[in-house]
Each structure stands twice: as structure tokens, then as C-alpha cells.
Amino acid sequence: MNSTKKFQTGNVVTISFAHFVHDVYSSFLAPLLPLIIEKYSISLSFASFLTIIQRLPSLFNPLVGYAADKLPIRYLLIVAPAITVTCMSLIGVAPHLIVLIVLLLTSGIGVSLFHVPSPVMIKKVSGDRIGKGMSFYMLGGEIARSVGPLYVLAAVSLWGLEGTYKLIPLGLIASALLFFKFRKIPISDAFKNKQKETGAIDAVKKHLAFFISIGGIFFFTSLVKGSLTTFLPTFMTEKGESLWFGGIALSVVQFSGAAGTLFSGSISDKIGRKATLLIMGFSTPALMLLFIFTSDTMFAFPVLILIGFIMFATTPVLLAEVNSIKTEHPALINGIFMTISFLVSAFSLLLIGSLGDLLGLKTSYIITAFVSVLAIPFIFKLPSN
Numbered sequence: 005m006n007s008t009k010k011f012q013t014g015n016v017v018t019i020s021f022a023h024f025v026h027d028v029y030s031s032f033l034a035p036l037l038p039l040i041i042e043k044y045s046i047s048l049s050f051a052s053f054l055t056i057i058q059r060l061p062s063l064f065n066p067l068v069g070y071a072a073d074k075l076p077i078r079y080l081l082i083v084a085p086a087i088t089v090t091c092m093s094l095i096g097v098a099p100h101l102i103v104l105i106v107l108l109l110t111s112g113i114g115v116s117l118f119h120v121p122s123p124v125m126i127k128k129v130s131g132d133r134i135g136k137g138m139s140f141y142m143l144g145g146e147i148a149r150s151v152g153p154l155y156v157l158a159a160v161s162l163w164g165l166e167g168t169y170k171l172i173p174l175g176l177i178a179s180a181l182l183f184f185k186f187r188k189i190p191i192s193d194a195f196k197n198k199q200k201e202t203g204a205i206d207a208v209k210k211h212l213a214f215f216i217s218i219g220g221i222f223f224f225t226s227l228v229k230g231s232l233t234t235f236l237p238t239f240m241t242e243k244g245e246s247l248w249f250g251g252i253a254l255s256v257v258q259f260s261g262a263a264g265t266l267f268s269g270s271i272s273d274k275i276g277r278k279a280t281l282l283i284m285g286f287s288t289p290a291l292m293l294l295f296i297f298t299s300d301t302m303f304a305f306p307v308l309i310l311i312g313f314i315m316f317a318t319t320p321v322l323l324a325e326v327n328s329i330k331t332e333h334p335a336l337i338n339g340i341f342m343t344i345s346f347l348v349s350a351f352s353l354l355l356i357g358s359l360g361d362l363l364g365l366k367t368s369y370i371i372t373a374f375v376s377v378l379a380i381p382f383i384f385k386l387p388s389n
Contacts, residue, residue, distance in 0.1 A: 015129040016137050018185045019081070019122055020144035025178040026085040026118050027145045029092040030111065031152030031258075032168070033058060034234050035251045036095065038241050039165050044101050048238070048365070052357025055234055057105055061112040062346030065339035068120045081122055082183045087114030089175030096160070096168030120339045127327040134327055135277070138320040139269030146262035146316055149233070153251040153258070161248075211329060211337065213385075215344060218322060220382030221281070223348035227372035228292050229315050230349055231356045231365075232257055239365045243299070253308060260309040261316025268317030269324055277321050278386050284321075285380045287314045292373035296366065325386065 033040075037051050046054075091111035098104035123141060130137025159168050236257065237250030245253075272280040291314060295307040326341045359368035 010131045011133045011136065012129040012131070016126060016140050018182075019125050019129070020140045022081055022085065022118075022182050022185075023122060023141055023144035024148045025175065025182065026088055026114075027148035028152045028155060029085075029089045029171070029175055030058075030115055031149040032092045032095065032156045033108070035153035035157055035237050035247075035254060036160070036165070036168075037234070038238055038247055038250065039160070040095075040104070041238070043165070044104075046101075047357075048235070048360040049354070049357040051238070052234065052353040054105070054108060055353055056350045058108040058112045058115070059346045059350060060109060061116045062343055065116055065120050065342040065346070066336055068116050068339055081118060081125070082179065084114045084118035085179040085182065086176060087111065087117070089179060090172055093169050093172045093175065096165040116342070120342055123323050123327055123338050133270075133273060135269035135271075135273035135320070135324040137269070138323045138327070139266050142265035142269070142316070142320040142323070143262050146258055146265050150255045150259035150262055153237075153254050157248060157251045214329075214387075215340060217382045217385040218326070218341065219344045219348055220385075221285075221318070221322065221379050222345055223352060224376050224379035224382070225285070225288065225315070225318055226345075226349040226352045227356065228288055228311075228376045230353045231369055231372050232311070232315075234353060235356065235360065235365055239299075239369070242365060253305070256305055257308050257312040258316075260312030264313040264315070264317035265320045269320045272321045272324060277325050278383065280321050281318065281383045281386070282380065284314050284318050285377070285383050289373045289376045291315075292369065292376070296369050296373065 033055060037054075040046070040054070041048075041051055088111045091107045091114065095104055095107050098107055123138065126137045126141045127134055156168060156171070159171055163170055233254070236254045237247065240250035240253050241247060268280060268284075288311070291307060291311045295304065295311060298304050298307055323341075326338060329337055356368055356372060359371060363371075
């Protein structure tokens with residue numbers, strides 16, 4: 005079999021593990037939001053703003069992507085986790101709100117440096133099974149976001165909010181181990197030496213309609229996804245549950261999402277990405293409404309499992325779609341995809357936070373469930389495959 009068509013399991017797993025290490029630490033904010041809201045006496049709208057601050061460097065993802073097309077990609081994946089690990093472990097000891105904002109902003113730089121080039125690396129080592137490769141990659145991230153809340157809440161239970169800095173050494177050790185692994189993945193040379201035949205601006209213009217469709221899908225699906233991944237612990241504590249209960253609920257969603265990401269890419273390789281996205285587009289709003297009206301019952305967790313499985317499966321399918329584009333600027337195209345993700349999710353988070361302050365989180369959850377069906381027309385505009 006041609007090596008370019010072969011699925012390189014070892015390299016895919018290595019990159020996916022790097023994704024896991026990185027995202028364990030980048031997921032600390034949501035489970036700590038109830039404590040941060042109390043510590044700084046901030047509103048839900050401002051809490052949404054903190055999440056946006058963390059993602060703000062994503063605005064520069066196209067520049068990161070353009071640079072990654074010319075520089076050794078593997079070194080970005082080595083440095084980025086160390087930045088994120090350090091900054092996110094220090095948010096508990098931030099003495100002032102401005103320090104917290106600086107830490108979140110710096111961690112966001114690490115997030116951008118990691119997430120822009122890593123899917124391109126996955127594409128190169130996945131051969132003709134891009135969907136499967138993206139599923140492995142997203143599995144690492146979703147398991148991380150399942151483990152992350154429990155990991156940081158365990159640290160808070162042991163040492164208090166101000167003791168989260170003690171999580172730095174383990175993260176840095178993991179980053180050091182990744183250095184020795186990534187030295188053996190010679191992908192960056194292929195990007196660095198490849199002759200670019202199409203200008204970057206021309207490449208963007210060529211796929212503009214496609215990115216508009218992606219933006220529409222991201223915005224309307226992120227209303228549900230953002231409301232749960234950012235405010236589920238806060239929603240649960242407002243209902244009288246403990247911080248641990250809220251953190252467990254979030255981990256349940258993330259863990260079931262990990263299962264969804266594992267299977268969705270391979271399924272989309274078989275039945276088509278458009279068909280897979282349509283199934284998700286119709287299912288997510290219904291499941292969100294079901295959760296809202298069962299959140300006080302024993303059925304809440306089974307429904308959260310279903311929501312997580314369906315809702316998180318969207319991203320690896322869209323990543324596979326983006327990375328199937330034939331272009332001489334793969335990291336740039338992926339950077340634009342990540343920037344679109346940031347912009348639409350940032351706006352949706354502000355909307356959710358504002359609605360939560362104005363109408364309460366339960367009412368805002370109901371509204372987002374109904375509005376999220378508008379993702380379906382944008383899915384229909386995607387090319388069939």
C-alpha cells in the first residue's frame with residue numbers, strides 16, 4: 005500500500021495523546037466558573053466574556069496557519085501544551101481579575117499554536133481515512149475535557165482554589181515526553197519544502213461559500229454546545245446541586261462526547277459527512293429540550309449522555325470536511341476554520357450569558373434548543389460526498 009494512503013496508527017495516537025494532555029488543562033475554566041463568579045462577584049455575561057478572552061487569540065489562527073505552512077509544525081505542538089499547562093494551573097491563584105484575564109489570554113495563545121497545525125498533521129498520517137484520523141484526534145480532546153473537570157476539582161478539594169498551581173509539574177512532564185515522540189514524525193519538512201502554486205488569498209476566495217456554510221453550522225450548533233460546556237456546572241449549582249455534582253455532569257457530557265467523536269468520523273467515511281451532520285442536526289435540539297425538562301429527575305444523566313454523543317460528533321466530521329479540501333495551504337485553511345469556530349462560538353456565548361442574566365439559564369437553554377435547528381439549512385448547502 006502507498007505510504008501516503010496508509011493509516012499510521014502510532015503517529016495518529018501520538019498526536020491524539022498530545023491533544024489529550026493539552027486539553028485536560030485548557031478545560032479548567034468551566035468547572036471553576038462557579039468559584040470564580042463567587043470570588044470576583046461577576047455576572048454570567050462577564051463569565052461568558054472570560055471564556056471569550058481565552059479564545060481571543062483564535063482571531064490570529066489564519067496567521068498561525070500561514071506560518072505553520074512554512075515552519076516546522078512539530079515544534080508548535082511541543083511548546084503549546086507547556087504554555088497552556090502553566091497558565092491554566094495558575095488561574096486559581098490569580099490575585100486580581102486582570103491577572104486572571106492575562107492568564108486566560110496567554111493560555112489562548114497556546115491553544116491556537118496547538119489546534120491550528122495538529123489537524124493538518126493528523127491528515128498527513130491518516131492516509132485515505134481522514135475521518136477515522138480526525139475521530140482519534142477529537143477523542144483525545146473530548147476525553148481530556150471529561151477528565152479535566154474532575155482533575156481540577158480534585159485539586160480544589162485537596163488544596164483549595166489557590167492550590168491549582170500544584171498541577172503544573174505533571175503537565176510539564178507530559179509536554180517533555182511529547183518532545184521525544186514528535187521528533188520522530190517528519191511531517192513539517194513536507195510543508196516547508198513544498199512549492200506553493202496558489203496564493204493564500206486566492207485559496208481563501210475559492211472556498212468562501214464553503215466557509216459561510218461552516219460558519220452557519222458552527223453558530224447554531226454552538227448555542228447548545230456552548231450553553232452546556234460553559235454553564236452546565238453553574239446551571240446545576242443554581243438548582244441547588246453541589247459543585248462536584250455540576251463537575252460530574254459536565255464530565256458525563258464530555259465523556260459521552262468522546263465516544264461520539266470516536267465513531268462519527270468512521271461513520272461519515274461510510275455514509276457521507278453531509279448525511280452524518282443531518283442526523284446530528286435533527287437530534288441535538290430534541291435532546292436538549294428533553295434534558296431541560298428532565299434535569300430534576302433520574303433521567304437527566306442518560307439524556308446528557310445522548311446529547312454529548314450526538315453534539316460533539318459534529319466537530320470531527322467538519323474537520324474531516326475541511327481537511328479534505330485540496331489546497332497548497334492546508335494549515336492556513338485549517339486556521340480559517342478555527343477562526344470561524346472562535347468568532348461564532350464567542351458570539352453565541354455572549355448571547356447565552358446575556359440571556360442567562362436577563363431570563364435565567366433554564367429559559368436561555370430552551371431558546372437555544374429551538375434556535376439550533378437553523379443549522380440544518382446550512383448543512384444542506386454542503387457538498388455531498
